[in-house]
Amino acid sequence: MGSKVSATSATGDSMGPKVSATSATKPFVLHTRIVTDVGGGPDKTILNSPRYLQDFGYDSACLYLHPNGDPGIEVLKQKAIESEAEMIAWPDGKPIDFELVKRLSQFCKDRNVAIWHAHDYKTNVLGLQVRRHWPMKLVTTTHGWGVVGGRNHLYATVGKACLPFYDAVVAVSDDLYLSSRRWRVSKKRAYMIQNAIDTHSFRRTLSRRQARTQLQLNAHDGIVILALGRLSAEKGFDILIDSVAELHSRGCPVTLWIGGEGGCRGILEAQIERLGLSQSVRLMGHVIDPRIMLQAADIFVLSSISEGLPNVLLEAMALETPIVATRIGGVPRLLGEGQYGVMVDPGNRDALADAIHDLANDPDRRSAFAAAARNHVIEEFAFEKRMQKMAAVYDQVLE
CATH class of the missing domain: 3.40.50.2000 (Glycogen Phosphorylase B;)
Incomplete structure (x- = not known):
């Protein structure tokens, strides 16, 4: 399943080779996500994706935005190494601002990002902002909108409002697919791709x-x-x-x-x-x-x-x-x-x-x-x- 491409540094810059030997001919996908603590279920899909995508003609990396000083990011960095995924970790505890958009735009230009793949409400918004400065396609996966409380509900609503402007919206379940359609995502841009698992890594070895x-x-x-x-x-x-x-x-x-x-x-x-x-x-x-x-x-x-x-x-x-x-x-x-x-x-x-x-x-x-x-x-x-x-x-x- 492709060559090993990654690790991460404590400073948030990626370590190890940034691209494979054949990456000049491969489109580059940037997975983006905000995270607190050690993340959750979506991160299993995100961090496992790069090594599989190599075999299907894509290079990719995972860019995480996390609260400054959050120790959970170190756990995710270790998981990225184990998953052979390049991970970039940037401290970010602020609302969306111009400096963050500017930094992301420069990163996408430097890495020649072809596809921005968002995985949550904030990266949905950021993708639209960054595309104004760097031409790229936008894909998002809706993993679930399980947020409670007034502010979180507002954030989720803003994230959903971005969906019609994306080139593809991938839902992991039937109800999330229907939700995306209710938010006016056209049928030709809406996809249902279920979560999956590496059955070789997850098999019973103990009674x-x-x-x-x-x-x-x-x-x-x-x-x-x-x-x-x-x-x-x-x-x-x-x-x-x-x-x-x-x-x-x-x-x-x-x-x-x-x-x-x-x-x-x-x-x-x-x-x-x-x-x-x-x-x-x-x-x-x-x-x-x-x-x-x-x-x-x-x-x-x-x-x-x-x-x-x-x-x-x-x-x-x-x-x-x-x-x-x-x-x-x-x-x-x-x-x-x-x-x-x-x-x-x-x-x-x-x-x-x-x-x-x-x-x-x-x-x-x-x-x-x-x-x-x-x-x-x-x-x-x-x-x-x-x-x-x-x-x-x-x-x-x-x-």
Whole structure:
């Protein structure tokens, strides 16, 4: 899959070779994104893209704008190195200003950027501004608009308003595709390309007992539920914790691990204490590599009330971890109608508890889901297939 092209420096300038030996004949794609802390699901797609795009005739790099002093960017830099992606990290905590646009325009000129590929509301706006100074095509991927609060809602609205002016808008789920059409993106410029996963990197190598031993967890501690994601309101972790309390009241003493960081940590900690679940629910903090935890868990639960097509579900499926998930966004496309996991309506504590209870008490069903889900991901959600579709979009906008 192409040659290694990258690493990043602590100063934000890219390190290592900036282009491959054949890059003079390849159009250059600049992936752009604002990020706080260690990022999220979209970054798995962004950072894995460059090495695959090489085989489809494109050079690319990933430019991240992050708050000054945010330590999470160092984690993303390490992930970029592991993914063989060139990453440029610029501190930026300000609203869009002329100096930033000027700097980005010069960068695009220096690197002869053919396609600006935005991945969030701010880079949607920046792309339109930069194109006034450097001729390039504009592509954006809508990964989800899961923002809450007045200012964040305003930012998301501005980002959506930019969509009709882009040469291509890629949605990762059916509902996001329909959303882009509602924002007057023409049918010929709207695409639906689902998220995908590297099934070679994400495959089970440990039994649950072995994985729990590595995590220093007693192999006989009972049913372990795992949830992963930013600790934010749209992830529904408060609903999941309530469901665990309900399960305990039914005599089903499950253990819940929640991996991730975010602004709702204090609220969740107070909820856990109030419900008397301190010994049963653990906030694990940021998880750099979720593979061991996914292999240790008996059930993975997605409790979100808003998502696009969650990368973390693909990871759980690829690692043969049975799933209970809310019926939102692209989840039905992933899980089918009960073939590859259990779905419940979002926001329903009792339905979530029922689904977890039933699956926890049916090991044969868990095994069947695990095997079927892995095969489904290999057949339908391999990352190389996704990038072939993405390259075809680039081909069309450059025609």
